[in-house]
Amino acid sequence: MSVSKSCPWNRASTSLLPLLLMVGLLRPASANEVMDTLQVHGFLSQALVITDENNFFGPSSEDGGSLQFTEIGANASLRPHEDILLAAQVISRRAGGDRDDMEPKLDHGVIDYQAFSDSTTRFGTQIGRFKNPFGFYNQTRDIAFTRPSILLPQSIYFDRTRSLGLAADGVAIYGEKRLPIGTFRAQVGAGKPQVGDDVARTLSLDTQPGTLDGDMSYIGQLLYEHSDGQFIAALSAAQVNATFESSDPLWNGGQMRFQPWVLSLQYNEEYWSLTAEYALRRTSLNEFRIPQANGSVTGESWYLQYTRRFSRDWQWLLRYDVLITDRDDRSGRQFEETGAGPAHARFAKDLTLGLQWNVHPRVLLAAEYHYVEGTGWLSSQDNPDPNTEKYWNMLLFQASWRF
Amino acid sequence: MIARSHLRTSFTILVTVWLITLSRLTIASETDIVLVVHPSVQTQSVTRDTARAIFAMRQRTWPNGQAIHVVVLPNRHPIHERFTKEVLGVYPHQLQLSWDRLVFSGTGQAPDQVSTPSDMLEHIATTPGAVGYIERGYLDERVQVLPVE
Structure with missing residues (x-):
């Protein structure tokens, strides 16, 4: 894990090198032609988070709130051949935590080879660090301009174990078929996920010496889009595997398996959209020598979201978002009885009202209000004291710029 | 009664x-807005679905394998707004979101943007494989019309 953190470029480049050579042999396009296809884009977002109780992304309940939610990124892409796309993006992000979190990380770095294309069909492959297609928003979750709100619905796009879902180092295959009834898109990928400290913390493994290392994992998505984009439906599924490596033999070799499913639906009109996603998430720990450490939990998440454009540059949003950590203990009462923490830490019901203003094609200003019951998606990093408040309010402001 | x-x-x-x-x-x-291409493009016509895929940046090559270079006016340009609605049947914000999702996930590129219709003609006329759109009245002999079925 420390390897992928400190030198992601090295790993990416060793796997990409043979392909780069192959690309060069395919058809030596003139350097000018190739450089004409170079594109560079980037973004910068800064938010202010204010809560009355509990903390989200830094000390948000203190004084003037928290400014510790910053996202900065830049990407470049190039087409050295008509069927090949090279693309990479680096993101520097802090959401609470330490200043060190701002260290830039390779978000994606791929060679995309389109193996076949005609007027209705295309398929190809991505090799390298590819973004996981999961639900409607995962692939571009860190880019404010692609989000309907400052925070994505936390029940599905939770930030406290975000590292798992971001990207994988491996191979993905994609295909697209346009039919009179609409377009079908499929993508499947296999690779090593990035497993950060956030996952170990959420699984309470951070109290033990050792780290979680990502093993071969799988992801797939099937998406249907009605021809004019009025109706979109998608089904995503993944199996993420990791092993706990520890100097303590009692903990060493334990396995983590995370299996989420998401059904996504969206209906679009010129001035409004209705979006819903439903997810089931099974997390299991096996093969730890301490029997109490093993077991499995299935969580449930869903949200319903209405967005309304009320002029060319303005949009408001209303959303109700529900997270249940354990379907067999929806109220969290059994959890509380074990003495592990308050019942309300096992769910979160978030009512969100948001506003976005595209001041300029490159500038987005947003504000939103959350009324939340439960602390299911709050991280222990932001709230080291488990005595959190069940009912809390959050106000966020964000300014974003892009090029 | x-x-x-x-x-x-x-x-x-x-x-x-x-x-x-x-x-x-x-x-x-x-509509009086037509698709125009560089004279090197051999395709004779496209369906509306294909046109949509091309401008959503999801169709990277012409059927003969030549790379497609998509050229657009700014989102807020009235001709762009009319083009997306009248020719493609989508809205400018939908196209923009589809480009952003490609660009920021490493799955595609954004179209080339020009600021005026005459820049559009110039760019298409000088870029093999280029496709854009123009009001019929602006047409000249340097570019070809690509009918949408």
Whole structure:
């Protein structure tokens, strides 16, 4: 894990090198032609988070709130051949935590080879660090301009174990078929996920010496889009595997398996959209020598979201978002009885009202209000004291710029 | 009897409204905006679905394998707005979101943006494989019209 953190470029480049050579042999396009296809884009977002109780992304309940939610990124892409796309993006992000979190990380770095294309069909492959297609928003979750709100619905796009879902180092295959009834898109990928400290913390493994290392994992998505984009439906599924490596033999070799499913639906009109996603998430720990450490939990998440454009540059949003950590203990009462923490830490019901203003094609200003019951998606990093408040309010402001 | 004549009046009004709406829709689809391509492009025509895929940046090559270079006017340009609605049947914000999702996930590129219709013509005329759009009145001999079926 420390390897992928400190030198992601090295790993990416060793796997990409043979392909780069192959690309060069395919058809030596003139350097000018190739450089004409170079594109560079980037973004910068800064938010202010204010809560009355509990903390989200830094000390948000203190004084003037928290400014510790910053996202900065830049990407470049190039087409050295008509069927090949090279693309990479680096993101520097802090959401609470330490200043060190701002260290830039390779978000994606791929060679995309389109193996076949005609007027209705295309398929190809991505090799390298590819973004996981999961639900409607995962692939571009860190880019404010692609989000309907400052925070994505936390029940599905939770930030406290975000590292798992971001990207994988491996191979993905994609295909697209346009039919009179609409377009079908499929993508499947296999690779090593990035497993950060956030996952170990959420699984309470951070109290033990050792780290979680990502093993071969799988992801797939099937998406249907009605021809004019009025109706979109998608089904995503993944199996993420990791092993706990520890100097303590009692903990060493334990396995983590995370299996989420998401059904996504969206209906679009010129001035409004209705979006819903439903997810089931099974997390299991096996093969730890301490029997109490093993077991499995299935969580449930869903949200319903209405967005309304009320002029060319303005949009408001209303959303109700529900997270249940354990379907067999929806109220969290059994959890509380074990003495592990308050019942309300096992769910979160978030009512969100948001506003976005595209001041300029490159500038987005947003504000939103959350009324939340439960602390299911709050991280222990932001709230080291488990005595959190069940009912809390959050106000966020964000300014974003892009090029 | 009175109720019946009311019914007849309402029916007449409904049919009239329907006819007016219908005729307006017909006018809307008869747009004066045409797709234009660099003369090197061999494709004779495209379907609306293909045009949509091209401008959503999801179709990277012409059927003969030549790379497609998509050229657009800014989102807020009135010709761009009319083009997306009248020719593609989508909205500018939908296209923008689809480009952003490609660009920021490493799955595609954004189109080339030019600021005026004459820049559009110039860019298409000098870029093999290029495709854009123009009002019929602006057409000149340097570019070819690509009919949308």
